[in-house]
Amino acid sequence: MNIPLMRIPPKECPFCHDMPILAKDPLWDGGHGYYGNYEYYIACKNGKCKINPRTKSYNDIYEMSEQECIEKVIEEWNMR
Structure with missing residues (x-):
């Protein structure tokens, strides 16, 4: 499921x-059993990209909220 991008693109x-x-x-x-929890990551959407970069995924199981997960993956993607 894709979600809209947030404040910092x-x-x-x-x-x-x-x-x-x-x-x-x-x-x-x-069957992971974490119903109602999600993982968030950023990836290149171009199917022809030879590298197919993707960030580490973050989830909202324990202490991170959805907003915190989204901000973390955007921050990680933008750091190169």
Whole structure:
């Protein structure tokens, strides 16, 4: 599931210069048992990008809120 990008927009992909996507994936897919929790990450949306960069994923299971997870992945993506 893709969600709208927040206040600080992510930079373009450093390899293909396309804009990335901010993804929100449910953690209960595949039987993890964390119903109602999500993982967030940013990835290049260009299927032809040879590198396919993606950030580490962050989840909202314990202490991070959705907003904190989103800000963290954008910050990580923008640090190169």
